Amino acid sequence: MSLLTSLRRNYQQGRISGTLLLGLGILLAIVLFSAIGPMFVDAVNAQVGAVRPRRPPGPEYFLGTDSQGRDMWTLLIYATPNTLKMGLIAGFIGVGVGTALGLIAGHFGGIVDAIIRVISDALLTVPAIAILVIIAGNIDRMNTVIMALVVASLGWMFTTRTVRAQVLTIREKSYVEVARVNGESQWEILFTEIMPNLMPYIVASFVGTVSGSILAVIGLEALGLGALDEMTLGNTIYWSQQSSAVLRGYWWWWGPPIVVIAAIFIGLFLTSVGFDRFANPKLARR
Amino acid sequence: MSRELVRYLLTRFGQLLLIIFVAVSINFIIPRLLPGDPVQTALARLQATGGAQNVDIQAISAAYRAKYGLDAPLLEQYANYWLDLFRLDLGVSFANFPEKVSTMIGNALPWSVSLLAVATLIAFATGSLLGARLAWPTAGRGIKAFVPLMMILTSIPFYLLAIILIYFFAVVLKWFPPAGGVDTTRIMRLDWATTEDILRHAFLPCLAIILGNVGFWALGMRSQMVSVLGEDYITFAEAKGLHPRRIFVWYGMRNALLAQVTALALSLGSVVSGAVLVEVIFNYPGLGSLLYVAIRGQDYFVIQGVVLMLIVSLAVLLFLVDLIYPLLDPRIRR
Numbered sequence: 001m002s003l004l005t006s007l008r009r010n011y012q013q014g015r016i017s018g019t020l021l022l023g024l025g026i027l028l029a030i031v032l033f034s035a036i037g038p039m040f041v042d043a044v045n046a047q048v049g050a051v052r053p054r055r056p057p058g059p060e061y062f063l064g065t066d067s068q069g070r071d072m073w074t075l076l077i078y079a080t081p082n083t084l085k086m087g088l089i090a091g092f093i094g095v096g097v098g099t100a101l102g103l104i105a106g107h108f109g110g111i112v113d114a115i116i117r118v119i120s121d122a123l124l125t126v127p128a129i130a131i132l133v134i135i136a137g138n139i140d141r142m143n144t145v146i147m148a149l150v151v152a153s154l155g156w157m158f159t160t161r162t163v164r165a166q167v168l169t170i171r172e173k174s175y176v177e178v179a180r181v182n183g184e185s186q187w188e189i190l191f192t193e194i195m196p197n198l199m200p201y202i203v204a205s206f207v208g209t210v211s212g213s214i215l216a217v218i219g220l221e222a223l224g225l226g227a228l229d230e231m232t233l234g235n236t237i238y239w240s241q242q243s244s245a246v247l248r249g250y251w252w253w254w255g256p257p258i259v260v261i262a263a264i265f266i267g268l269f270l271t272s273v274g275f276d277r278f279a280n281p282k283l284a285r286r
Numbered sequence: 287m288s289r290e291l292v293r294y295l296l297t298r299f300g301q302l303l304l305i306i307f308v309a310v311s312i313n314f315i316i317p318r319l320l321p322g323d324p325v326q327t328a329l330a331r332l333q334a335t336g337g338a339q340n341v342d343i344q345a346i347s348a349a350y351r352a353k354y355g356l357d358a359p360l361l362e363q364y365a366n367y368w369l370d371l372f373r374l375d376l377g378v379s380f381a382n383f384p385e386k387v388s389t390m391i392g393n394a395l396p397w398s399v400s401l402l403a404v405a406t407l408i409a410f411a412t413g414s415l416l417g418a419r420l421a422w423p424t425a426g427r428g429i430k431a432f433v434p435l436m437m438i439l440t441s442i443p444f445y446l447l448a449i450i451l452i453y454f455f456a457v458v459l460k461w462f463p464p465a466g467g468v469d470t471t472r473i474m475r476l477d478w479a480t481t482e483d484i485l486r487h488a489f490l491p492c493l494a495i496i497l498g499n500v501g502f503w504a505l506g507m508r509s510q511m512v513s514v515l516g517e518d519y520i521t522f523a524e525a526k527g528l529h530p531r532r533i534f535v536w537y538g539m540r541n542a543l544l545a546q547v548t549a550l551a552l553s554l555g556s557v558v559s560g561a562v563l564v565e566v567i568f569n570y571p572g573l574g575s576l577l578y579v580a581i582r583g584q585d586y587f588v589i590q591g592v593v594l595m596l597i598v599s600l601a602v603l604l605f606l607v608d609l610i611y612p613l614l615d616p617r618i619r620r
Contacts, residue, residue, distance in 0.1 A: 118304065121301075125554070129562055131597075247464055
C-alpha cells in the first residue's frame with residue numbers, strides 16, 4: 001500500500017484531524033521561512049549599526065529597525081532557525097536520554113528503577129528555571145549548542161516517566177510472554193517487542209520536549225543568560241527589554257518575535273493534540 | 287488518623303526533605319564542578335564589567351575564603367554549607383556589600399508570594415469553572431468558542447503576554463502603571479492609598495499570569511469532566527432521578543477537581559518559572575526581579591540564594607497541596 005493511500009484511509013477514518021494538519025502546517029510554514037529566508041536576505045543588515053536606527057516599518061525597512069541599527073526583518077529571518085535549532089537539539093537529547101532511562105527503569109526494575117524514578121520525580125517538581133539559571137550562569141562562553149545542552153539537562157524527566165509507565169504495561173502483555181517462552185533474550189524483547197509499541201509515546205514526548213525546551217531557552221535568554229552575540233528570538237526580546245522598547249512604543253521590535261514564538265508554540269500544541277488522536281484511534285471516534 | 291493516612295503523610299514529608307536535599311546539593315555542586323573558583327570568577331567578571339568599583343574586591347574575597355574554607359576538602363565545605371543554611375546564612379551580596387542575601391530575599395518574598403498565590407488561585411478557580419461549563423452536555427456555540435482561545439492562551443508563554451499587556455494597558459491606554467510594585471515616591475503606610483497603589487501595580491502582572499494559566503485549567507477540567515461524566519455512578523445517579531445540576535456539580539465536578547489538584551501540584555514548577563519572568567518584564571520587586579538584577583550584576587550569592595529559595599518554597603507548597611489532598615479524597619484518609 002502506498003503512503004498516499006494509507007494517508008487517505010487514515011484521514012477518512014478521522015485519525016488525521018484538522019487540528020493535526022493545522023499544527024503541522026504552521027510548523028512547516030515556520031521551517032520553510034527559516035530555511036528559505038536566509039537565501040534572500042543579507043545577514044549584514046542584522047548587525048549592529050548596519051542600518052538607520054529606530055525606523056518604523058515602511059517601504060524601506062519592511063519590519064522597521066531597532067535602536068542599535070539592526071534590520072528587524074533580517075534579524076527575524078536569522079533568529080528563527082537558531083531558536084528552532086536549539087529546541088530540536090534539546091528535544092532530541094532530552095527524548096533520547098529520557099527514553100533510555102525509562103526503558104532501563106521499566107524493564108529491569110529493582111534498585112536502578114527506584115533511583116531513576118526518585119530523581120526524575122524530584123526534578124519534575126522543581127522550577128526548571130532555577131536550576132537552569134545556576135548552570136547557565138556558571139558557563140563562561142555561551143553559544144546556541146551549549147544552550148541547547150543546558151536545557152536538555154532538564155528535558156528528559158517527562159519522557160522517562162511516560163516510557164517507564166508504558167514499559168510496565170507492555171511487558172505484561174501476552175505477546176511479550178510468548179516471546180519470553182520462545183526463548184528471546186531480555187534485549188531482544190526490549191528492542192523487538194517493546195520498543196516498536198513505544199513509538200507513539202516517544203513521538204508525543206518529542207513534540208512536548210521541543211516545546212518545553214524552546215520555552216526554557218527563550219526564558220533564559222530573556223533573563224540575559226543566552227549567547228548574547230548570536231541572533232535568536234529570545235535575545236531579540238532581551239535587547240528590546242534592555243532598551244525599554246515597550247515603553248518607548250517600538251512595537252515592531254518586540255511584536256514580530258512574539259508573533260513568531262507564539263506561532264511556534266501554537267503549531268507544536270496543535271500537533272501534539274492532533275497526534276494524540278492519530279496515535280490513539282479510540283479518541284478519533286468521539 | 288488511620289495508619290494509611292500517617293503513612294501517606296510520612297511519605298510526602300520524606301519527599302519534601304528529599305527535594306530540599308537534592309536542591310541544596312545541586313546548588314552546592316554545580317558551581318564547583320565547573321572549572322575555576324566560583325567566587326574568584328564571579329568577582330573577576332564583576333570587576334571586568336565595572337560593576338563593583340566601589341567595593342573592595344580583595345576584602346570580600348578574603349572574607350569569603352576565611353569563612354567558607356574554600357581550600358578545605360569538599361566534604362567539609364559541604365557540611366559547612368548545610369550549617370550556614372540552618373543558620374539562614376546565605377552569604378552577602380557583592381553588588382550591595384555588605385547587605386545579607388537573606389535580608390534581600392526576605393524583602394522580595396512577600397511580593398512574589400502574594401502575586402503568585404492570588405493569580406494562581408484566580409486562574410485555577412475560573413479555569414476549572416469554565417472547563418466544567420464547557421463539558422456541560424448542552425454547552426452552546428457561544429461558550430464553545432472559548433476552546434480555541436484557551437488553546438492559544440495556554441501555548442503562548444505568559445511573560446510574552448505580559449509584554450503585550452503592558453503595551454496596550456500601560457503605554458497606549460495608560461490605565462495602569464507599566465512597571466514596579468508601588469509608586470517610587472510613596473511612603474509605605476497601612477492605609478487605603480498605599481493599598482490601592484499596590485493593587486494598581488499588581489493588576490497587570492496578575493492578569494498576565496491568570497491569562498497564561500486559565501486555559502490550561504479550563505482544558506484540563508473539560509477533559510476530566512468528559513471522562514467523569516461517562517462513569518457508571520453518573521448513570522446510577524441519573525437512574526435515581528437526581529436533578530441534573532446536582533449530578534453535574536456534586537458527582538461530576540467534585541471528582542474532576544481531584545485530578546485538577548494533582549495537576550496543580552505538578553504544574554506549580556512551570557508556573558513559578560513563568561512568574562519569575564513576568565516579574566522581570568514588569569520590574570516587580572519580587573524574587574524574579576531580584577534574580578534578574580543579580581544575574582546582570584554577577585551577584586553570585588544572591589543568585590544562589592534566590593534559586594534555593596524558589597526550589598525550597600515550591601517544595602513546601604507541594605507539601606501543602608499534598609496535605610489538602612486527603613481532605614478532598616476520602617479514599618486516602620481511610
